[in-house]
Amino acid sequence: MIAYVLLRIAARLHRLTMPALRLAELVCQRLFLRRPVAEIDKPPPCNPSKPQLKHSPTNWNFDMLDFPRTALRLRGDDSWRVCATSLALALLTCLIATDGFTAPLPSQLGPEVAITRPRDGYVGRLNVAPENGPAGTEVTVTADQLPPNQELALVWRTVKGNWKVDGPEYHGRDFKPVGYEIAKVKSDNDGRLTARFVVPEDLASRTTSYWSRATGCSRR
Amino acid sequence: MNFSLDMSVETSPKEGPLGTPITVTVKGIGWRPLFNSWLLLYDNRFTG
Numbered sequence: 001m002i003a004y005v006l007l008r009i010a011a012r013l014h015r016l017t018m019p020a021l022r023l024a025e026l027v028c029q030r031l032f033l034r035r036p037v038a039e040i041d042k043p044p045p046c047n048p049s050k051p052q053l054k055h056s057p058t059n060w061n062f063d064m065l066d067f068p069r070t071a072l073r074l075r076g077d078d079s080w081r082v083c084a085t086s087l088a089l090a091l092l093t094c095l096i097a098t099d100g101f102t103a104p105l106p107s108q109l110g111p112e113v114a115i116t117r118p119r120d121g122y123v124g125r126l127n128v129a130p131e132n133g134p135a136g137t138e139v140t141v142t143a144d145q146l147p148p149n150q151e152l153a154l155v156w157r158t159v160k161g162n163w164k165v166d167g168p169e170y171h172g173r174d175f176k177p178v179g180y181e182i183a184k185v186k187s188d189n190d191g192r193l194t195a196r197f198v199v200p201e202d203l204a205s206r207t208t209s210y211w212s213r214a215t216g217c218s219r220r
Numbered sequence: 221m222n223f224s225l226d227m228s229v230e231t232s233p234k235e236g237p238l239g240t241p242i243t244v245t246v247k248g249i250g251w252r253p254l255f256n257s258w259l260l261l262y263d264n265r266f267t268g
């Protein structure tokens with residue numbers, strides 16, 4: 001009731017003639033925007049000196065794929081170009097057909113291993129570059145200060161999710177930690193190692209990590 | 221040592237006439253509360 005009275009007062013002060021329900025709807029939509037009440041039903045101002053958007057800012061952006069036009073302009077005597085283009089298209093088709101562009105699933109990284117804690121604490125230092133990225137990102141892992149000539153397992157740690165259902169009762173979801181062995185690596189004489197792998201499709205928000213077991217080098 | 225998996229969103233197809241079904245593929249959704257529920261807005265309207 002108080003909000004309704006305030007809206008009526010604002011409408012009268014700014015000489016707004018729109019229906020009260022319309023004003024309430026507009027106020028709700030522009031609650032966190034710095035817009036004068038008198039211009040609340042006007043479209044947003046635009047500055048002609050700035051480039052205009054070619055699409056609605058509230059809608060998705062459907063861009064045309066920008067294929068280089070010269071790539072399809074082949075002459076009859078450019079047989080080697082025709083062959084190369086055909087070969088590239090065939091390779092592209094194969095990659096798409098075999099999901100060559102998609103990131104692997106965690107279970108495709110390697111065998112499932114038990115999540116264990118290091119027996120004598122963590123040793124060494126493990127770095128990853130980059131520290132974040134979408135699925136499919138190639139990651140380089142470097143480690144130093146490890147025991148020399150020690151075989152370690154690089155493990156991707158994540159969780160397995162299941163529904164918690166007890167007959168007709170639903171009790172939410174259950175997530176259990178699980179690890180998948182990416183590769184076995186061996187430190188050199190100086191206690192260093194380097195490995196690379198592709199980030200799988202997995203759950204996000206710092207829930208995934210990898211670490212090496214055996215001597216348990218992890219966590220700076 | 222942690223690696224943060226970023227969420228990625230793709231729409232397919234990238235263009236089409238009115239009435240074209242659009243598939244939205246989201247990868248890297250978190251499992252924790254507040255990270256596992258997302259809303260899809262089209263034209264500033266809730267769709268799912």
